[in-house]
Amino acid sequence: MVDAPVQPRQRPLPESPVSAEEVANVRAPTLEAHVLPPRVYHDPAVFAYERDAWFAGGWVSAGREEDALQPGQYFLAPVAGETIIIARGNDGMLRGFYNVCRHRGAAIVEEPAGTLPRFQCPYHAWVYDLEGRLRQPRHTELLVDFDPDAWGLIPVRIAVWQGIVFVDLSGTAEPLHEHLGPIVDEFARFDLGALRRARRIDYDVKANWKALVENFLECYHCPGVHPQLNRITPYDSGSYLPSDGGTMNSYMEVLPEFETLSMTGAADGRPPIAGMTAADHNRVYYSVIWPNQLYSLHPDYLMLHWIAPLEPGRTMVRCEWFFDPVEMAKPDFNPEEAIAFWDLTNRQDWHVCELQQRGTASRACTQGRYSSLESSVHGFDLMVADRYANDGIITPQERVSKQESSAAVRARARRMAQGRSAAD
Ligand code: FES
Ligand SMILES: [Fe+2]
CATH class of the missing domain: 3.90.380.10 (Naphthalene 1,2-dioxygenase Alpha Subunit; Chain A, domain 1)
Structure with a gap:
């Protein structure tokens, strides 16, 4: 396999586990409508659909920027069953990464928040800098078709509004301000x-x-x-x-x-x-x-x-x-x-x-x-x-x-x- 930029695996979306008929009662004027079907609070298939289609399918709030203000400062955010690293690079930029080592897949960061000079996998010690680049790992010099530059941490799209960090695992959601709609203007008078x-x-x-x-x-x-x-x-x-x-x-x-x-x-x-x-x-x-x-x-x-x-x-x-x-x-x-x-x-x-x-x-x-x-x-x-x-x-x-x-x-x-x- 030739190295190439990697897109995280998108699980194919299952068919909606809830039929249009099931939700038809909800889709009526409020004074005529019925509440959601009881099973959507319990059914594992509904839960898995919501996680994959919604929480991994667009903007999700992940934490506060105040927890990653200085270079090396980071926090972990739970998103759609994943753990996402939100970290400030030495270049001052805030970034998001999957907490997944590119070697054999170990979770790299265990502490929920802190400050690190770099990310070092606890398993075989592959090292990634704060910008997510892989440093040449030991004993990979002889590998065929292996360019460390192509094996950095998998990035995640992020954006910040009023100090709140949002994550878009799909990478394809609308701009964050469109998702937020009228509250962007409504609360523009504050510096939250x-x-x-x-x-x-x-x-x-x-x-x-x-x-x-x-x-x-x-x-x-x-x-x-x-x-x-x-x-x-x-x-x-x-x-x-x-x-x-x-x-x-x-x-x-x-x-x-x-x-x-x-x-x-x-x-x-x-x-x-x-x-x-x-x-x-x-x-x-x-x-x-x-x-x-x-x-x-x-x-x-x-x-x-x-x-x-x-x-x-x-x-x-x-x-x-x-x-x-x-x-x-x-x-x-x-x-x-x-x-x-x-x-x-x-x-x-x-x-x-x-x-x-x-x-x-x-x-x-x-x-x-x-x-x-x-x-x-x-x-x-x-x-x-x-x-x-x-x-x-x-x-x-x-x-x-x-x-x-x-x-x-x-x-x-x-x-x-x-x-x-x-x-x-
Ligand atoms: S799994 Fe991370 S270095 Fe091996
Ligand atoms: Fe209440």
């Missing part, structure tokens, strides 16, 4: 890449990854599941924002007597992040960036969740909190109330998602219906259903406004009260 992580918590959740994304997209469950959250940002407050491309966007309102989402509702002296307008001061912006990034921008901090599917019924969720480094350097900086608030809220969410995972495994489970406060869940499910059907049709999304939904609830309550007084 300048924020720094104060805490990371990893959660091992016994639920399908889609259930976690759906959960993030609605606050219908908030009064019962999150009384602490609902006290500060009422469940039916806020609005949906334009959601083209691969993102679903909205905001919720912080009541005037509170400053942010924390156990106390106070920001503990932190001013709003640079770039916040007066309107931003009492909003929390929420986005889902397809397929695996949950994004929550509060007046004074950013929170990111990374969703890494491990098995059909098991997902690793990484939650991180980011603050202005100027605030972090102050002696009285105290992020604990904000972290504790979301750690509590996260656990409340994982609990109900795990209950959903159990229930959807039942032979009694059928496709349910959306409430009028779940049109963004339906929007995500349409993205899922269109991708299962893979018939080129992009189902248009609609949003039932939260105010419209609440007005309908109040009108019904009025009608019932009138009916009761008429009966008295």
Whole structure:
């Protein structure tokens, strides 16, 4: 075999494991539609399809650039069952590589993050520089048709937005800003890449990854599941924002007597992040960036969740909190109330998602219906259903406004009260 630039092996895509008929119930207006079929949360064939066609088929959020700022600094990112090395070269460029030795295929880097002068395979010590080039390995001088220059680490396409590193294993996805759609302009007034992580918590959740994304997209469950959250940002407050491309966007309102989402509702002296307008001061912006990034921008901090599917019924969720480094350097900086608030809220969410995972495994489970406060869940499910059907049709999304939904609830309550007084 003559050496040539290598493209990673693309597994041939299987036929969609979900038929167009199965998803037809989802592809209807929200108030007429049914939720996703229960088996898409459990079926290993569906899980494998999603991994190969979606997570290896386009942009996936992989981590933060702040973890690879200096030459030699790197971190490992789980993407579509692979481990990707994101590393800064001596030339200052950020790159992505498969963590696979070109000799006999050993994983090269074991520590999840750190700083290295080069990448050296632990097996037979092949050495790659920080730019991914193979240095002449020992005892390969006699090989026929072997040019070390053609045996570097296999590169992966990456791009960065607001300090978040995205990976495209296919190498053929649309430009990242097209994938992100309107949030690029919406958040251009901020420099979120300048924020720094104060805490990371990893959660091992016994639920399908889609259930976690759906959960993030609605606050219908908030009064019962999150009384602490609902006290500060009422469940039916806020609005949906334009959601083209691969993102679903909205905001919720912080009541005037509170400053942010924390156990106390106070920001503990932190001013709003640079770039916040007066309107931003009492909003929390929420986005889902397809397929695996949950994004929550509060007046004074950013929170990111990374969703890494491990098995059909098991997902690793990484939650991180980011603050202005100027605030972090102050002696009285105290992020604990904000972290504790979301750690509590996260656990409340994982609990109900795990209950959903159990229930959807039942032979009694059928496709349910959306409430009028779940049109963004339906929007995500349409993205899922269109991708299962893979018939080129992009189902248009609609949003039932939260105010419209609440007005309908109040009108019904009025009608019932009138009916009761008429009966008295
Ligand atoms: S497998 Fe890496 S050097 Fe042999
Ligand atoms: Fe929740």
